[in-house]
Amino acid sequence: MRTIARWEPFRGVTTLQDQINRLFNETFDRSGEDSSLSAWAPAVDIYETENELAVKADLPDVNPKDLDIRVENNILTIRGERKFEKKVNEENYLRVERSYGSFARSFTLANTVNTDAIKAEYQNGVLTLRIPKREEAKPKQIKVNVSAPAVVAAAASGS
Numbered sequence: 001m002r003t004i005a006r007w008e009p010f011r012g013v014t015t016l017q018d019q020i021n022r023l024f025n026e027t028f029d030r031s032g033e034d035s036s037l038s039a040w041a042p043a044v045d046i047y048e049t050e051n052e053l054a055v056k057a058d059l060p061d062v063n064p065k066d067l068d069i070r071v072e073n074n075i076l077t078i079r080g081e082r083k084f085e086k087k088v089n090e091e092n093y094l095r096v097e098r099s100y101g102s103f104a105r106s107f108t109l110a111n112t113v114n115t116d117a118i119k120a121e122y123q124n125g126v127l128t129l130r131i132p133k134r135e136e137a138k139p140k141q142i143k144v145n146v147s148a149p150a151v152v153a154a155a156a157s158g159s
Helices: 013-029 033-037 150-157
Strands: 044-048 052-058 068-072 075-082 101-108 119-123 126-132
Touching: 044 101, 052 075, 075 126
Parallel strands: none
Antiparallel strands: 044 052, 052 126, 068 075, 075 101, 119 126
16 A cells, blocks of 8 residues: 655755755864954944933943044044953853954934934943934924914803
């Protein structure tokens, strides 16, 4: 008696994809001794309040003296470098996963901010930039005057 085998046209596709991924990962992992010292881009959060724009960048182990923050043509650029610590002998490392080296992040700023009044703070490995909005860009609340309707005003006067 013969067993009926179900035909699945995509059965081998996932294994082929896995093999291709493994091939690329192995190739790039062995691309050089300094592969763990590759370029990196720090994570950045940007949020807006009523009065300012705030930029927070995660920069652990970056010396604030190694930071270069500039605004040119309404483009904010944060540059710096996280240096690989040479205090420990390289043979003693079991794993190096953090990225090291130079980085640069650039962001386009709206014309509504005052780039001349940017304040920068560096605390606990987080760079915080506070960029105030121009006075004309801040929201203004407009008070609405409500007048009494003519019918109600006439009834109130006793006519």
